[in-house]
Amino acid sequence: AQSVTQPDIHITVSEGASLELRCNYSYGATPYLFWYVQSPGQGLQLLLKYFSGDTLVQGIKGFEAEFKRSQSSFNLRKPSVHWSDAAEYFCAVGAEEGNAGNMLTFGGGTRLMVKP
């Protein structure tokens, strides 16, 4: 069964600093990978997704992620963090079965705090 691990529960960075959030997955085939962001009291918003092709994917709000099959990783990055990026970030992998739509398995999340 697929699984997702986000090793960092909390991360604090200074505004303007770079950011990398780690994500490792376990999956039998080529994974469909996602990063979602959740602001306090809000639902989940998609930041970016990977299905195939270029292993570096660009998302909204200046985020990008790189798929590395050899490391089973899909880390999220941003070159310069803004205070408004403070939120919880979830990495997710789509279902292995083709008939399960985008049923997602989520990592535990990483809570990002931004220092002024």
Place this chain on the structure above:
Amino acid sequence: DAGVIQSPRHEVTEMGQEVTLRCKPISGHDYLFWYRQTMMRGLELLIYFNNNVPIDDSGMPEDRFSAKMPNASFSTLKIQPSEPRDSAVYFCASSPVVRTTEAFFGQGTRLTVV
């Protein structure tokens, strides 16, 4: 489209009462998912439907939980009787058949059972 719509946004109920959460998926989406978010367990899938048919309910924690999708535009998640440990945020999401299109989430229902 207004996106996935969930109601109510907040629900406070007493232990033992019946609770019904509602979801309207995005029109044209074939899949509907119910997730629960808690501090202890994170985001976990409870059940999902394909074309209104329940496909996998292995994530439903107990028989007190039930979900229905009577038509393509409406689904309910019911807890009867509710218990304090059911307190969580419940999310509904929908997605089309094409897997390269992501799942879209509602704003969630925050349930508190006292």
